Amino acid sequence: MKKIRYAFVVASLYWSVAQPASTAFVNVNVIPMTSEIVIESQTVIVSNGTIDSIGDVADTAVPGDAIIVDGTDRYLMPGLAEMHGHVPGRSSGNLDRVLTLYVANGVTTVRGMLGQPSHLLLRQDIQENNILGPRLVTSGPSFNGRSVTSPEQAARMVAEQHAAGYDFLKIHPGLTLVEFNAIAAKANELGIRFAGHVPEDVGVQRALDAGIATIDHLDGYMQALLPPHEDPSGGLSGFFGVFIADQTDLTKIPAMARATAAAGVWNVPTESLFEHVTLQAPSPDEMARRPEMKYMPAETVAQWRGGKRNILDDDNYVATTAERAVAIRHRLIAELVRAGAGLLLGSDSPQIFNVPGFALHRELEYLVNAGLTPYEALRSGTVNAAKFLETENRFGTIQRGLAADFILLDANPLEDIANSTRIFGVMVRGRWLPRAELDGMLQRLER
Ligand SMILES: [Zn+2]
Numbered sequence: 196m197k198k199i200r201y202a203f204v205v206a207s208l209y210w211s212v213a214q215p216a217s218t219a220f221v222n223v224n225v226i227p228m229t230s231e232i233v234i235e236s237q238t239v240i241v242s243n244g245t246i247d248s249i250g251d252v253a254d255t256a257v258p259g260d261a262i263i264v265d266g267t268d269r270y271l272m273p274g275l276a277e278m279h280g281h282v283p284g285r286s287s288g289n290l291d292r293v294l295t296l297y298v299a300n301g302v303t304t305v306r307g308m309l310g311q312p313s314h315l316l317l318r319q320d321i322q323e324n325n326i327l328g329p330r331l332v333t334s335g336p337s338f339n340g341r342s343v344t345s346p347e348q349a350a351r352m353v354a355e356q357h358a359a360g361y362d363f364l365k366i367h368p369g370l371t372l373v374e375f376n377a378i379a380a381k382a383n384e385l386g387i388r389f390a391g392h393v394p395e396d397v398g399v400q401r402a403l404d405a406g407i408a409t410i411d412h413l414d415g416y417m418q419a420l421l422p423p424h425e426d427p428s429g430g431l432s433g434f435f436g437v438f439i440a441d442q443t444d445l446t447k448i449p450a451m452a453r454a455t456a457a458a459g460v461w462n463v464p465t466e467s468l469f470e471h472v473t474l475q476a477p478s479p480d481e482m483a484r485r486p487e488m489k490y491m492p493a494e495t496v497a498q499w500r501g502g503k504r505n506i507l508d509d510d511n512y513v514a515t516t517a518e519r520a521v522a523i524r525h526r527l528i529a530e531l532v533r534a535g536a537g538l539l540l541g542s543d544s545p546q547i548f549n550v551p552g553f554a555l556h557r558e559l560e561y562l563v564n565a566g567l568t569p570y571e572a573l574r575s576g577t578v579n580a581a582k583f584l585e586t587e588n589r590f591g592t593i594q595r596g597l598a599a600d601f602i603l604l605d606a607n608p609l610e611d612i613a614n615s616t617r618i619f620g621v622m623v624r625g626r627w628l629p630r631a632e633l634d635g636m637l638q639r640l641e642r
Pocket residue numbers: 279280281308543546
């Protein structure tokens with residue numbers, strides 16, 4: 196019997212090999228994310244990928260064959276959801292890197308924002324544990340100014356993607372108002388959600404009215420804050436309106452936040468994308484030296500450096516206006532949350548200087564900089580994500596019967612959000628990955 200179990204350990208690289216019957220986190224502080232509480236001295240027992248029981252350490256029996264993880268002075272929180280990620284195709288050489296980086300950072304769910312047919316099979320392979328990775332929720336291929344040629348063709352594309360089984364539709368810039376409305380009407384008729392950018396011809400208010408599911412990057416909000424006589428057209432507003440920040444009317448923010456909440460539309464700010472790209476400091480060279488960059492190919496980091504350099508070198512770029520744009524976005528984020536509008540955690544990795552997983556922890560920090568409490572920031576990547584995905588009874592909190600997706604931390608993230616990076620181990624749908632194993636996975640990716 197012992198021999199057989201040893202064979203399982205050796206073969207544990209292969210997800211499909213049977214896992215031990217159960218895992219017990221003993222004497223751990225549980226952060227269930229159902230409310231802002233820490234439940235001390237708990238034992239959490241996981242079997243078959245599911246939370247089997249949670250109880251006081253004193254009166255919770257641990258099965259004899261369970262793997263035991265000492266939770267003393269540690270904090271168990273739900274795995275994080277990257278709600279704006281880009282996942283390579285199933286046969287891409289980069290897929291393993293991206294999935295590994297997510298898992299090593301405790302990301303257990305990813306909403307893929309640029310889908311392709313191979314993602315449908317990838318979603319299934321992950322779900323069936325043939326591939327180790329965060330569960331995938333995927334859009335279909337992009338609706339944009341190039342892929343859409345008429346309202347009729349757009350509606351056909353909606354029906355095709357719905358029939359193919361994609362989870363939602365991805366909206367990009369360049370759509371005309373009639374095309375956008377045709378997509379919205381067909382999507383609402385079929386019951387598939389559409390999400391992403393707000394095309395300039397549409398604007399935030401009409402996107403809210405049409406029932407967009409998420410607005411990503413706070414796209415369109417900067418334009419919506421312009422006084423009525425200002426015309427944002429002409430392509431001079433820059434990266435998510437960074438160049439027009441000085442012309443905005445901030446008294447409009449509370450009403451916009453209320454309108455967003457009333458429409459039930461969620462926001463995925465991707466502050467890490469905006470701040471990494473538009474702020475003068477840290478410089479492109481400093482960004483390229485951040486520790487997590489060693490996990491990305493050198494040519495990718497060089498491209499990122501060039502991308503940021505291009506923005507900073509633009510004739511319309513003014514460093515103080517970019518800083519003002521960030522301050523406006525922070526106010527928007529805080530007001531959206533105060534107004535009761537849904538907020539979701541997303542970093543737009545792997546795009547400019549956003550290394551999968553690592554960038555999501557930076558995003559948590561940026562949300563706290565924007566004025567959220569650590570608990571509010573963590574909600575955006577746990578319970579809120581599950582609520583948005585309508586999967587609250589499957590994952591997103593720590594409760595009996597839910598998927599065993601955990602991050603085990605050496606310190607309390609509710610006290611200091613930076614503690615979310617002090618990862619002692621990760622559990623992905625019941626598979627326990629202690630620090631040594633995560634380090635091994637990461638070392639394999641290093642240049
Ligand atoms: Zn994106």
